[in-house]
Amino acid sequence: MVSLDGATVEPFGSFVSNLFTRWGDLDISIELSNGLHISSAGKKQKQTFLGDVLKALRMKGGGSNLQFISNARVPILKFKSYRQGVSCDISINNLPGQMKSKILLWINKIDGRFRHMVLLVKEWAKAHKINNSKAGTFNSYSLSLLVIFYFQTCIPAIFPPLKDIYPGNMVDDLIGVRSDAENLIAQTCDANINRFISNRARSINRKSVAELFVEFIGKVEDPFEQPQNTARSVSAGQLKKITEAFARTHDLLTSTNQNQISLLSNMAPAHVIRCITRPYGGGYFHPTQPQVQRAIRPQLQSQRHFQNVSQGTSSNSSSSKGHTLVHRGQQIWRPKS
Structure with missing residues (x-):
């Protein structure tokens, strides 16, 4: 041993x-x-x-x-x-995984809506059975990166390009004395995040999480370990299922004929719904339909397609209602690095 x-x-x-x-x-x-040094x-x-x-x-x-x-x-x-x-x-020896986790924690300092969006997207993906890398769909880290990319490209942008937070390839910099490497990454990210937050000239995005979710769409690769594709487990057979989940939910959220049951069943798996609708404080907690409608009505014209920025159209893509995904190394969108 x-x-x-x-x-x-x-x-x-x-x-x-x-x-x-x-x-x-x-x-x-x-x-x-490995003593003071990072193990190899x-x-x-x-x-x-x-x-x-x-x-x-x-x-x-x-x-x-x-x-x-x-x-x-x-x-x-x-x-x-x-x-x-x-x-x-x-x-x-998964130090890269530890540092990526810390960076996701640190960027939440920029805007607390990031955490709410990631949790919402993860539960939504589970409800549609597209949050299981073993079954050929997204892992949770990929879904978090999708949210990062969206936060970089919404108008006004919420996040900056990640090279403005940490330039270069973070994983390649995990060498030598561990404490020195970790401290350099932490100090660099902290200084750049604080610089971005304190920039009074930048426009502030004041949309609610509900409004942001309606606009949300994307697919990414790992910005901290280029060109690692964290969605490499997505199989061709599951692409249609993924695109249909995006299209079906978008149609529901932008419809004027919503109802509470259809909203909840699309936004979270059954065990989560049971938790949020259980008795609470002498009554039941139910998100009311008018509140949800008020939040999403301004976004009726939000974007409804995946834009393929690779050259041409891949034979490995699958589309539904104008949505296109490209898998296994043929990326379409990623966080700005």
Whole structure:
């Protein structure tokens, strides 16, 4: 078994970025010791180490639903803990994942609507069964990047190009002494975020989250590890399902014939709806239809198509009602880097 001397267990993902829901997975990175320096374990070593962790979990009986995804770009061991019932994804030396999570947390300082939008988009995607990379649809990180791109391109823009927050390829800069590399990234991002916030000349977008959601549309690649495509799991067979989900929801939100049941069923999965409509304070919490309609009526003419900015039309694309998606390396939209 690989030595655990000096190793640390560190969370990342939505738990660190504060974009988690009570139903989400917990992402864990086991950081192997390399003194003060960032460890450079290769994929084979990570696979071997996770295999040993898998054996230990089986022997100790610490969890169920054990699944070792060894051939993924980042090998992962998945399991569900017996004690808390939390689903966990374990990876090895995933410092890039930790830093990306922190940057998502930091940019929320620019505008708190980012967190609300990401949570809304994630629940909407789950309701339409397009938030499952194992089934050929989006992972949650890709959905967060979709929101970032939209915030960069809405009018007025809410976020700046990400190169204005951290120039260059962040993952390539994770070398040498760990504390030095992390501090440099943190200080650079903090200074640039504060500079953007304090710019009194920029126009302020004052749209509500409901209005922003109606306008929301996009698909991206990872801006912190170019040209990594975080939506590489999206399969050709699922593209039609994804585009139809966007089109169906857009039609509903811009319709004057909405009703509470159809709105809720389109915006969140059933277990979430049960939580928000349960008795609360002596009554029931129900978002009222007139409030939703007032929020979205100004956006009746909002954009309804995916713009393909790649050259020509890909044979791997699928369209519905004017929406076009391009998959597997043929990106159409991404956060401005």
